[in-house]
Amino acid sequence: MQEEQHQYLEKEELYEHYNFVATAGQEPLRVDKFLMNFIENATRSKLQQAAKAGNVLVNDVAVKSNHKVKPNDVVRVVLSYPPAENLLVAENIPLDIVFEDETLIVVNKPAGMVVHPGHGNYSGTLVNGLIYHIENLPSNSNERPGLVHRIDKDTSGLLVVAKTEFAMAHLSKQFFDRTTERLYYALVWGNVEDDEGTIEGNIGRSLKNRLQMAVFPDGDFGKHAITHYKVLERLTYVTLVQCKLETGRTHQIRAHFKHIGHTLFNDERYGGNDILKGTTFTKYKQFVHNCFKVLPRQALHAKTLGFTHPITGEFMKFDSNVPEDITDCIEKWRTYSENSKNITPED
Known part of the structure; x- marks a missing residue:
């Protein structure tokens, strides 16, 4: 199955957050269970509420949470607000800064903190804190300012963040070349x-x-x-x-x-x-x-x-x-x- 790019649904005045296409071998499965297999941090109750509100579409038709997904069905989740990466809000979140200069910053991320906004985590992330602490963080192709690597929400530890475009390119190449x-x-x-x-x-x-x-x-x-x-x-x-x-x-x-x-x-x-x-x-x-x-x-x-x-x-x-x-x-x-x-x- 394949998650496609987020896009704005102008006619419906809704933002598409997720888009999945069921494989040819997909066995009939409730749409809420289907989506739980793909959306990190999603709960069944939230998905059922989204379906009840008409925000879960199968082949462009709003469905109930018990609707069965079949092979090649297109399943979408649309909501009235844009995806989190389009809502990067600066927040005054305390950061454990290990090192900082004009080029980069090294932080010690606590367990439980998400690195960047995503489904179910629209605030309180490391990126929210970083853009409050640092003006004009460079963006990458994924719209995740300053990030050249990341660690999981419940993993603690060290991360380096670029403060300039040059630093982002240089550090990204180091991770790609495995010299870190x-x-x-x-x-x-x-x-x-x-x-x-x-x-x-x-x-x-x-x-x-x-x-x-x-x-x-x-x-x-x-x-x-x-x-x-x-x-x-x-x-x-x-x-x-x-x-x-x-x-x-x-x-x-x-x-x-x-x-x-x-x-x-x-x-x-x-x-x-x-x-x-x-x-x-x-x-x-x-x-x-x-x-x-x-x-x-x-x-x-x-x-x-x-x-x-x-x-x-x-x-x-x-x-x-x-x-x-x-x-x-x-x-x-x-x-x-x-x-x-x-x-x-x-x-």
Whole structure:
């Protein structure tokens, strides 16, 4: 299925936010469920409300939420306001600025903050805060001012943002040429067998769940992706790893580690919010759920970021502290492991 460009529907005085074409093999499926497979952060109740208001169209006809989508149907979501990227509003949002000069800015993004506006997140994003803090951020082809890379909403850590057109072009080329340095810390389910290794496999949109990325090892679909990892600590049923990205694909670490059987801890989208390893004891299950409460997101932090300064030519390297929610969760697992040394870890 293919999402087309947003466009303005002048006659209807509505803005098209989404446009999907059902594949030839699409089985009959309720339109609300169909859209949930494609629209990030959408809830079924919101989609049902949109349909009730006449904002969900199938082949240009407004339909109810129980309408069945069939092969080759064109499904559109239209609303009375333009898509979020056309509504970039400056907001006085506190930013954790690690470094800033006239050319670029390095920020430490907290978990829970979306990087740029999109469906369901029209305000409170990093970009909203950046355009308040900095005048005339350069735009790119996706209308995301200053951005040359991004990290997921519930991933914390370092991002570099360009303040000039030259810096944007220079930094973008570095990411394309893979000359940047990016190290992440991740807590993953299971005992990672090798002390270090490399995960390689094309990453593309999952054919089963469009909100997930999947690994296609044969290389016939998706984009080439390489993740190098090193085990930092083994904690019985979970492992703390350091990941070095050679490429920067969407959800790369999350998809790669799920592919090798070590889904990130409490990664809801990829199933890491289930108890994937451990015992059947009630006390253990309660312990894991307590860990989920301490760390209510995927255990992933962009810890280190290195790049060449576009003007000075100096290689700059920045490091950030692992956030408290991750360190508290790790400490809980350390205590559990110390008290469970007689339990044989599962692979």
